[in-house]
Amino acid sequence: MATRKKSLLKVIILGDSSVGKTSLMNQYVNKRFSNQYKATIGADFCTKEVVVNDRVVTMQIWDTAGQERFQSLGVAFYRGADCCVLVYDVTAPNSFKNLDSWRDEFLIQASPRDPEHFPFVVLGNKVDLDNRQVSTRRAQQWCQSKNDIPYYETSAKEGINVEMAFQTIAKNALEQEAEAEVINDFPDQIILNSQNNRPGNPDNCQC
Amino acid sequence: MSSWRDSLTNIPGTVANFINESASTASSYLHSQASTRSPTPTATVGSASEESAPQGEYKALPIPASLVKEQWRLIFTSDANLQDLNAAIAHCRDLVLLSEECSEERRWLVRHLVDLRYSLQELEEAQALASDVVLMNAIKAVVGHHFVPHHPHGRKNRLQVAAKRFYCDHCTAIIWSVVQASYICSDCGYLVHQKCIDNVKRVCANVLVSERQHPISEICPEIGLAAQNYKCAECETLLNLKSSWIEPRLCDYSGLYYCPSCNWNDNCFVPARIIHNWDFSPRRVSRAALQEIRLFLDRALIRLEEDNPKLFVFVEKLCAVKKLRQNLVHMRHYLAACKLAMEQKLVEQQMAGRRHLAQSNEFYSLSDLTQVESGALTEFLQGVFRAFGDHIRSCDMCLAKAYICEICSNNEVIFPFDDGCIKCDQCNSIYHRVCLTRKNMICPKCVRIQERRLQLDRMNSTEDAKVVPEGHPDVVE
Numbered sequence: 001m002a003t004r005k006k007s008l009l010k011v012i013i014l015g016d017s018s019v020g021k022t023s024l025m026n027q028y029v030n031k032r033f034s035n036q037y038k039a040t041i042g043a044d045f046c047t048k049e050v051v052v053n054d055r056v057v058t059m060q061i062w063d064t065a066g067q068e069r070f071q072s073l074g075v076a077f078y079r080g081a082d083c084c085v086l087v088y089d090v091t092a093p094n095s096f097k098n099l100d101s102w103r104d105e106f107l108i109q110a111s112p113r114d115p116e117h118f119p120f121v122v123l124g125n126k127v128d129l130d131n132r133q134v135s136t137r138r139a140q141q142w143c144q145s146k147n148d149i150p151y152y153e154t155s156a157k158e159g160i161n162v163e164m165a166f167q168t169i170a171k172n173a174l175e176q177e178a179e180a181e182v183i184n185d186f187p188d189q190i191i192l193n194s195q196n197n198r199p200g201n202p203d204n205c206q207c
Numbered sequence: 208m209s210s211w212r213d214s215l216t217n218i219p220g221t222v223a224n225f226i227n228e229s230a231s232t233a234s235s236y237l238h239s240q241a242s243t244r245s246p247t248p249t250a251t252v253g254s255a256s257e258e259s260a261p262q263g264e265y266k267a268l269p270i271p272a273s274l275v276k277e278q279w280r281l282i283f284t285s286d287a288n289l290q291d292l293n294a295a296i297a298h299c300r301d302l303v304l305l306s307e308e309c310s311e312e313r314r315w316l317v318r319h320l321v322d323l324r325y326s327l328q329e330l331e332e333a334q335a336l337a338s339d340v341v342l343m344n345a346i347k348a349v350v351g352h353h354f355v356p357h358h359p360h361g362r363k364n365r366l367q368v369a370a371k372r373f374y375c376d377h378c379t380a381i382i383w384s385v386v387q388a389s390y391i392c393s394d395c396g397y398l399v400h401q402k403c404i405d406n407v408k409r410v411c412a413n414v415l416v417s418e419r420q421h422p423i424s425e426i427c428p429e430i431g432l433a434a435q436n437y438k439c440a441e442c443e444t445l446l447n448l449k450s451s452w453i454e455p456r457l458c459d460y461s462g463l464y465y466c467p468s469c470n471w472n473d474n475c476f477v478p479a480r481i482i483h484n485w486d487f488s489p490r491r492v493s494r495a496a497l498q499e500i501r502l503f504l505d506r507a508l509i510r511l512e513e514d515n516p517k518l519f520v521f522v523e524k525l526c527a528v529k530k531l532r533q534n535l536v537h538m539r540h541y542l543a544a545c546k547l548a549m550e551q552k553l554v555e556q557q558m559a560g561r562r563h564l565a566q567s568n569e570f571y572s573l574s575d576l577t578q579v580e581s582g583a584l585t586e587f588l589q590g591v592f593r594a595f596g597d598h599i600r601s602c603d604m605c606l607a608k609a610y611i612c613e614i615c616s617n618n619e620v621i622f623p624f625d626d627g628c629i630k631c632d633q634c635n636s637i638y639h640r641v642c643l644t645r646k647n648m649i650c651p652k653c654v655r656i657q658e659r660r661l662q663l664d665r666m667n668s669t670e671d672a673k674v675v676p677e678g679h680p681d682v683v684e
Contacts, residue, residue: 042544042608072540072635074610076620097666101659108655111616 007057009173010080012110014102015087016095017066020125023156024087025063028166033157040065042073052170059170078110083119083173085165088134090124090153096134096142103146119172120149123165128155271312277302281319289334292327299323318414322348347390349404351411352397354390357382376494377403379468395498408442409469412498422478422503422573424514428462439466441495459490460500473497481576482514485522500573507563507570528579531588532568534624538595539565541605541622548598548605557591564588596624613651614642 013021022040026032029046045062062077084106088095103120112118122143124134136153143149150172152165270278280298299320306313325348347354357373373382373389376397382389388401394413432455437446439455440463446455456470457463460477474489475497481487492500512519512529519526542548554562563570571579578584599605599622609620612628613636621628621637629640631650643650 044604073544073608074620074622074637076609076611077607079611079618097663101655104655104659108613109611111613 007055009057009059009082009170009177010062011059011083011085011169011173012062012064012078012081012106013085013087014064014106015066016089016092016098016102019066019087019089019092019095020156021066021087022063024123024125024154024162025061027156027159027162029061031159033159035157039067043075043077050167050170052167052174055174057170057174059166059173075109078106081106081110081112082176083121083169084110085121085123085169086149087123087125088139089126090132090134090139091126091129093133096124096139099142116147117176119176120146121165121169121172122149122151124151124153125156127153127160128158271310271315274302274312274315281323289327289330292323292330296320296323296327314418318351321414322351325353346393347404349407350409351394351414352392352407353394353411354397354399354404355393357384357389357391357398373398375400375403376409377407379471395502397498409495412495412502415495415499416502416506421508422500423460423462424479424482425462426477426479426483427457427459429457430462432464435464439464439469441465441469441493444468456491456493458493458496460492460496463493465493469493469495475500476573476577478503478509478573481573482509482511482518485518485580487577487580504573505560507572507575509571509573509576510569511571511576512569522579524579524582524585527585528588529568531585531592532564534592535565535588535595536568537623538592538599541599541608542595544608545598545602545604547602551598553595553598557594561587565591592624610637612637612639612642614638614646 013025015021017039018037022038023033025046026034029048040063043062043064045060048059048061049056050059051057062081064075084103086099086102088099090096099122107115107118110118122139124136124139139153140151143151150168152161152168154161154165156162274281277298281295281302299316303313303316303320306316329346329348373384374380375382375389377399380400382398382400389398390401390404391398392411392413395411397407397409397411399407432446435446437455438444439446440458440461444453444466446464446466447453448455451467453466455464456467456472458465458470460475460479470491470493472491473494475492476487477490477492478500480490511525519529539554542554548554554565558565561575563572564575575584578587606620609622610628611618612621621639623630623637627640628637629643630637631653634650634652634656636650636652638650
């Protein structure tokens with residue numbers, strides 16, 4: 001772990017609608033919680049400076065729309081992500097079942113170098129509610145089957161485990177970077193700009 | 208005062224009595240009130256219009272027989288105060304709710320309700336202001352028109368209009384504006400002598416437009432003179448083929464025959480001919496039609512593709528406009544989700560009053576269509592396309608929401624409005640056209656979604672199979 005150029009960690013939060021993605025981000029970044037539900041449109045990000053392994057890094061947290069009707073825009077921002085947070089609602093079994101598809105979609109769209117070892121973190125949110133439907137055991141089993149994904153049970157409302165979960169997220173994101181460097185000198189940032197890239201030449205197609 | 212009283216004398220029968228009676232109460236009301244407090248000036252004006260409104264409407268749209276009984280509770284005259292009007296409005300509204308949908312009664316009642324509400328507002332405003340100036344500038348409401356005094360030779364435009372002559376829409380005579388007062392309808396532009404104002408028969412085009420909601424879609428739907436009883440469709444003057452003074456004149460828009468004073472042989476394009484034939488040549492239309500078409504001009508109401516889908520094949524310009532508009536719709540999604548663009552008010556700034564062009568690509572207004580033909584619309588839309596594109600390709604947030612073609616997985620970002628890109632109608636994914644063609648136009652994301660759904664179904668069914676025998680052993684027999 002020698003000197004590293006990059007000190008910006010890109011974290012993407014994914015999950016079904018109304019599982020609490022925006023609330024988790026708000027709780028972590030602003031220490032605020034609101035009971036009102038407002039669907040996120042498209043995507044937006046917040047930044048927060050964190051100290052990981054005695055280093056100050058800026059965490060760029062992307063909050064996304066879970067609702068299908070607000071997913072009318074593209075997800076080019078998945079590219080270059082350092083960590084992906086999968087959120088489900090412990091009171092909604094379907095949001096848990098959909099984690100699989102969120103994970104697959106992310107891997108396809110982000111196409112990381114080493115999909116098998118890309119760092120995910122799973123958060124079971126809303127543990128403050130009484131009507132729990134997804135057991136811890138079931139969630140942990142799923143996480144183990146997917147290459148030991150770290151699992152946390154959180155409550156954005158009460159602020160339970162939020163800080164700790166994001167600490168892990170930051171740590172894993174940073175490790176992923178380190179590994180990436182070992183495998184291959186991390187290339188320049190991906191420039192999302194059509195002019196600098198290929199001029200629409202179909203021969204570059206890899207398939 | 209006297210002018211409108213005079214005009215009442217030629218109304219036949221009970222209505223005249225009814226109105227005359229109230230007119231006398233009106234004057235007594237005025238006299239009694241004048242001494243005590245400053246009279247509510249528009250109360251008299253408002254009520255004058257109140258009377259003439261039903262009078263005109265009896266001809267334009269007769270009060271339905273079933274409502275004659277209710278008449279005394281609905282129609283008010285000069286002595287109407289706020290309470291009376293409020294009561295009448297409440298009653299009229301109740302009747303509207305009771306009446307059958309789309310019936311003549313409901314139509315009449317709704318129009319009447321609008322008139323009543325307008326009078327009420329006038330009365331309230333007048334009471335608030337309570338000055339004589341209001342009397343001069345008062346708006347007169349007659350058969351849906353809202354007449355305001357017309358000053359063609361006012362301070363501002365004296366030079367410009369000096370050479371222009373104005374004709375009364377009612378009697379067709381010149382308005383000698385130096386000596387004759389005149390009124391113009393603020394909604395439809397109907398111009399009328401003050402002396403003619405209470406005899407106006409043509410219902411305000413604005414009322415018709417809001418009732419009809421869509422320009423007549425059949426090309427000149429002629430019913431023939433016999434069906435019209437050889438009468439002008441507007442003023443019911445008997446038409447005659449012998450005298451050119453009362454010759455029947457066909458209106459190409461409504462397909463009805465009018466007398467020369469209601470049809471001035473104005474030339475105007477006809478909406479139905481544009482929609483069906485892409486024909487912009489001017490045709491002769493009646494005054495009423497001209498005013499109506501003018502009001503429809505900027506309203507985006509025409510679902511062109513639904514009305515005439517083949518037009519897009521025949522008219523190349525239209526095809527280009529359609530494609531541009533589709534691209535703008537995609538771009539608007541980006542701009543609506545971008546804080547920076549919202550702050551800059553990019554959409555308002557570019558589209559001004561024509562936001563419908565980027566909202567969806569189905570509705571066209573008449574002026575859009577004329578501009579398609581002249582080429583001005585394509586130019587306008589291309590300008591907007593460039594401005595929107597400049598923002599989206601330079602804004603980090605918009606770029607983050609671009610797409611990446613998952614088939615070639617190239618890092619180049621693509622947008623739904625890029626040339627050479629294609630969108631999956633089912634899942635909204637964007638691919639390079641060549642890439643998707645190589646995959647036989649089968650969207651890989653849709654395949655995944657399908658597979659996942661099947662898998663989930665299978666999982667659920669196995670879960671159910673497990674649960675059922677455990678929970679309800681009786682079920683398995």
